Amino acid sequence: MASLSIRGLAVRYGATSVLDGVDLEVADGAYAILIGPSGCGKSTLLRAIAGLERPAAGTIHLGDRRVDALSPQARDVAMVFQSYALYPHMSVRRNLGFALEVRGLPRAEIDAAVEAVADQLGLRTLLDRLPAALSGGQRQRVAMGRAIVRRPAVFLFDEPLSNLDPALRADVRIELKKLHRRLGATFVHVTHDPVEALALSDQLVVLEGGRVAQSGPPRELYDAPTSAFVARFIGTPPMNLLPGLGDGHVARVDGWNRSFPTPLVGPVWVGVRPAECTLTPGSWGQVDAVEWMGAERVVTVVRPGFPPVAVQLRDRDVGIVEGGVDLSVERAVVLARL
Ligand SMILES: Nc1ncnc2c1ncn2[C@@H]1O[C@H](COP(=O)(O)OP(=O)(O)O)[C@@H](O)[C@H]1O
Numbered sequence: 001m002a003s004l005s006i007r008g009l010a011v012r013y014g015a016t017s018v019l020d021g022v023d024l025e026v027a028d029g030a031y032a033i034l035i036g037p038s039g040c041g042k043s044t045l046l047r048a049i050a051g052l053e054r055p056a057a058g059t060i061h062l063g064d065r066r067v068d069a070l071s072p073q074a075r076d077v078a079m080v081f082q083s084y085a086l087y088p089h090m091s092v093r094r095n096l097g098f099a100l101e102v103r104g105l106p107r108a109e110i111d112a113a114v115e116a117v118a119d120q121l122g123l124r125t126l127l128d129r130l131p132a133a134l135s136g137g138q139r140q141r142v143a144m145g146r147a148i149v150r151r152p153a154v155f156l157f158d159e160p161l162s163n164l165d166p167a168l169r170a171d172v173r174i175e176l177k178k179l180h181r182r183l184g185a186t187f188v189h190v191t192h193d194p195v196e197a198l199a200l201s202d203q204l205v206v207l208e209g210g211r212v213a214q215s216g217p218p219r220e221l222y223d224a225p226t227s228a229f230v231a232r233f234i235g236t237p238p239m240n241l242l243p244g245l246g247d248g249h250v251a252r253v254d255g256w257n258r259s260f261p262t263p264l265v266g267p268v269w270v271g272v273r274p275a276e277c278t279l280t281p282g283s284w285g286q287v288d289a290v291e292w293m294g295a296e297r298v299v300t301v302v303r304p305g306f307p308p309v310a311v312q313l314r315d316r317d318v319g320i321v322e323g324g325v326d327l328s329v330e331r332a333v334v335l336a337r338l
């Protein structure tokens, strides 16, 4: 088991800088999720930790061991790729045991390790199949099993659920969480799915343009995002960002009879989570659409000059869902508008 510590990490492809000074600390045994838009450098960061990408600058430590100059094999990490990357001509059994075969372990020891992992992941009856004869979910479990048999200190997952259909994705998400608890290892998992990010992480890291925009417990990023970028990235539906004006003490939103403390002056965003406001009859905005989601309704409110505002109401509590409304806001965060 090991903590992960990254300082000033830079990766370039030719003249293009993909990672530009990444600083990141992941505690021993934590479940860290890296999230960010497509192309922001998530896979590149994982590949650099795995040793598949050579950094132009910076250091990577696992525990107190500096690993950035070591070969991938010497790092004590295992990576599960989005594509699974199974050996197509090898049975599930050999795919699972191959890393141990390469290490030259005795046959009996490999068999025991493979069977233990096959039992853990429900692959026992599939050991003699080729990858082509497996479903997507089964291939995914083989890819995870292949990482687990190596007993690495750090597991790296690159969008492990993105090729699964939605129902299976929810199941495997729970499996991953249980697996993390059982192994007690450090997990670093890349996704662009905000639901996955909140459900799994005990540390959430948002990447923006090759740097860490914010890192911390998921609740901290949910409650107190430090930028509009982070605010929009976390939560479904995402946080509403309403244009407001700060006077150095409070910020106000046109037409609201409430103000929110902030030291900012000039244009700001007032961020309101859809689940942290309710509607009363009024004239601030008009209900534009209502989506019934079963346990809740998402009501879209429009007002000229404002972006549409999403309000998430418990279905049983819904009173007003049409016509003119005022927003009653429980909590808001004030963010710089750049
Ligand atoms: N081998 C490569 N050569 C040149 N550019 C690359 C290479 N791999 C990735 N990139 C570029 O680096 C950026 C980050 O890629 P990546 O880390 O895969 O992003 P993400 O996983 O966040 O979607 C992208 O703009 C991508 O086009």
Ligand SMILES: [Mg+2]
Residues within 6 Å of the ligand: 042, 043, 044
């Ligand atoms: Mg990627």
